[in-house]
Amino acid sequence: MTTVAVRRQAQRRRSPLVGYLLRRIGTSLLLLVGVTIVTFALTNLVPGDPVSAALGEGASQNPETRAAFIKAQGLDQPLFVQYFIYMGNLLRGDLGTSLVTGRPVTSDLATAVPATIEIAIGAIILSLAVSVVLGTLAAYRRGLVTDQVIRIVTLIGLSVPTFWLALVSFYVFFLELRIAPGSGRISPSITPPPRITGLYTVDYLLNGDGVGFADALAHLALPVMVLSLVTIGLLTRFIRTSVLEVLGSDYVRAARAKGLPAMRVILDYVLRGASLPILTVVGVAFGSLLSGTVLVESVFAWPGLGTYAYNSAANLDLPGIMGVGLVVGFIYLLINFVVDLLYGVLDPRVRIA
Structure with a gap:
């Protein structure tokens, strides 16, 4: 076989995944444009006067000041003109x-x-580490006491309001027991790390600051625990259902009939077969964590996206609101793109179709 033929054959083998990837990129770009349109339209439909919110009641009553602000912000232009101005700035x-x-x-x-x-x-x-263990255990112990206990615990986790759990955790572990640090990302006595990634724990490690890393990790403990308890309930119940479906498959029964070790059957056959639906739920849960942490961030005074979104909405900060909406939309599109890409890698039927 000649070299050209070998290259063509290799290209044909790669083409399904490449084509699948290009289709997903094109779809994501179109959806991103749709996100900008929806974000811009909804932001301009918000009731209230952005001029008064920006200048204050006193300055906004001055006609000259008001007119100058409206002209500077382009608020005197038609909506479609404002959108194209916004898109032009966005591309820059x-x-x-x-x-x-x-x-x-x-x-x-x-x-x-x-x-x-x-x-x-x-x-x-x-959440994923705990849920995989609990969900798989509940599926293997279906109908037994272990299964019932895990289902009750996860139901409680799904039913407890996040803000209430955050308040109780803060009160118990910080105010009463004094075993957890207070609010914020680091203690007041700790100097923030030189910015590399923006993630304090990672930046402290990259700078070799063990004290700062330990303090940042301690401040992460309570917010992460609160968010995890709710997510664990969701993932555990879904993993249990997915594993139960796979346990009845012919290839799992064949693996057991061969006398393979139980752990190998779980890892190589059961969890691998249940990975695609689990991956979807993990992607949705991660997107919800990134965009739905307003209450938790408020309780722990965490200066994140939720806090910024709340402050922007409360003060009718239109640029801030549109920025948050665009970021949240981009986050969901990116997560869906990664999940779709992993689908194509894990399951050849997806990329061929």
Whole structure:
């Protein structure tokens, strides 16, 4: 076989995954444009006067000051013109200036997003590790006491309000027992690390600061625990259902009939077969953690995306609101893209179809 033929054959083998990847990228780009349209439209439909919110009641009553602000912000243009101005600025990486902080929205988000990512990653890792064990155990012990106990515990975890759990955890572990640090990302006596990734634990490690890393990790403990308890309940119940479906498959029965060790059957056959639906739920849960931490961040004074979104909405900060909406939409699109990509890698039927 010639070299050209070998290359063509290799390209044909790679083409299904490459084509699948290109289709997902194109779809994601179209959806991202749709996110900008929806975010812009909903933001401009919010009731209230952004001029009064930005300038205050006193300054907004001055006609000259009001007119100058409206012209500077482009609020005197039709909505479709404002949208194209917004898209032009967006393509240049300019999300505008926050009416609350007075800083560029990109700078505010560059600080807030890593803070939320840090607790979301910790929560999803802990949740997945615990849920895989509990869900698999419940499936193998279906109908027995172990299964019933795990189902009751997960139901309680899903039923408890997150904000209540955050308040109770803060009161018990910080105010009463004094075994957890207070609010914020680090203690007041600790100097923030030089910015590399924005994730304090990672930045402290990269700078070789063990004391700072330990303090940042301690401050992560309570928010991560609160977010994990709810997510564990969701993932455990879903993993149990997925594992139960796989346990009845012919290839699992064949593996057991061969006398393979139980642990190998679980890891190589059961969990691998149940990985695709589990992956979908993990992606959705991770997206929810990144975009739905407002109450938890408020309780623990965590300067993340949820806190920034609340402050922007409360003060009618339109650039800030649109920036948050765009980031949340991009996060969900990115997570869905990664999940779809992993689908194509794990299951050849997906990329061929």
